[in-house]
Amino acid sequence: MRTLLIAFGFCVISHSILAQPATQERLKSVQADAVAHKAAVEAGRKASFFCANCHGETGISKSPEVPNLAGQNPAYLLEQIRKFGSGERKDPFMQGLIKVLKDEERLQLALFYAAQPVPPAKADAGQAAKGKDVFAKLCARCHGEQARGNDLYPRLAGQNLAYLQTSITHYRDGTGIRSNQLMAIATAPLKNGDVVALSHYLAQLP
Ligand code: HEC
Ligand code: HEC
Known part of the structure; x- marks a missing residue:
């Protein structure tokens, strides 16, 4: 039963990654091209000015309930942006905001945050x-x-x-x-x- 559930789970994730094949494919091709990648990171930095209010200038967030985006896997960031857009992931503010972002901006933002360093934090x-x-x-x-x-x-x-x-x-x-x-x-x-x-x-x- 457990194996079955896990197998089912893998189908769900591969399906959800494929839910936006065009954008995820484009992400891979931009990542593979050093010049295009650098340009996308720079464009993402500009596009992130509003996001910085909560997620910080370089993706280190300003309050504990807001996630850090620095160093995050860009395919995951794109997927979460898609999920907010479709309502599969719920947060009233993020769902509204994401709707105004064009596909290319989503990709640039994901690549910008992914390229930022992650400073260590303290814990018990x-x-x-x-x-x-x-x-x-x-x-x-x-x-x-x-x-x-x-x-x-x-x-x-x-x-x-x-x-x-x-x-x-x-x-x-x-x-x-x-x-x-x-x-x-x-x-x-x-x-x-x-x-x-x-x-x-x-x-x-x-
Ligand atoms: C008003 C504050 C605020 C602003 C501005 C904001 N966010 Fe968020 N964002 C949040 C909060 C809060 C969450 C976490 C929601 C939850 O608990 O699931 C989040 C989650 C995310 C996540 C999911 C991260 C993860 O680890 O799963 C992404 C990606 C994201 N935001 C991108 C952006 C981008 C891109 C912008 C600018 C276009 C932006 N956000 C602007 C508050 C904000
Ligand atoms: C079988 C693979 C798998 C295992 C095992 C797993 N995860 Fe995950 N995890 C995922 C996937 C896939 C996602 C993205 C899900 C989504 O789109 O919401 C995720 C997302 C997360 C997130 C959200 C990250 C963010 O930035 O918002 C957290 C936190 C997390 N996992 C913690 C854990 C912890 C703790 C465990 C162990 C108890 C665990 N995971 C075990 C696959 C796994």
Whole structure:
């Protein structure tokens, strides 16, 4: 049953990545071309002036409940922008804002934030040690040993503590605010204490 659910989950994610094949394909071709990539990052920097009010000048956010975008996987950023646009991910402000962005601006913003460095943050050492074990058991196989993600999965290292806690809980509790089959399965066994420990561990990772 568990294997079946996981297999189903993989279909869902591959489907959701394919939901905007044109933009994701274009992202890959821009990434592969150094000159186009540099130009897109610069255009993204200009386009980000409004986003900076909450996400910070270089994607390090100004409040704990707003996610850092610095160093995030650009395919993931594009996918989340698409999800806000379609209403699959819910946040009243982000859903309204994303609608005014053109496809090319979305791509430039994703590449700009992905190119920004992630400074290390502080967290409780005891909680982090407990979180490290839970992460290795339940999360590392997708998000990577160092929680830096890859083409398919988001970076979690250095993310804001409060935002991590809220997001993990939203997936686990099936609120519909964030829906993803893989994350629903992965977070199902977590107790509230595990969520706190995981968030401390991830927030302080470089
Ligand atoms: C008024 C504050 C505010 C502004 C301005 C803002 N955002 Fe956000 N953004 C948020 C909040 C809050 C969330 C987290 C919502 C949640 O809890 O799921 C978010 C989430 C995101 C995410 C998902 C990140 C992740 O790790 O999943 C992306 C991508 C994003 N914003 C991009 C942008 C871009 C691009 C702009 C500018 C065009 C922008 N935001 C402007 C508040 C803001
Ligand atoms: C089978 C693969 C898989 C496993 C295992 C997994 N995740 Fe994820 N995770 C994903 C995917 C895919 C997403 C993006 C989902 C979406 O689009 O909302 C994600 C998103 C997230 C996010 C949102 C990041 C952001 O910037 O908003 C957090 C936080 C997260 N995972 C934490 C965890 C934790 C903690 C565990 C272990 C308990 C875990 N994940 C296990 C696949 C996985």
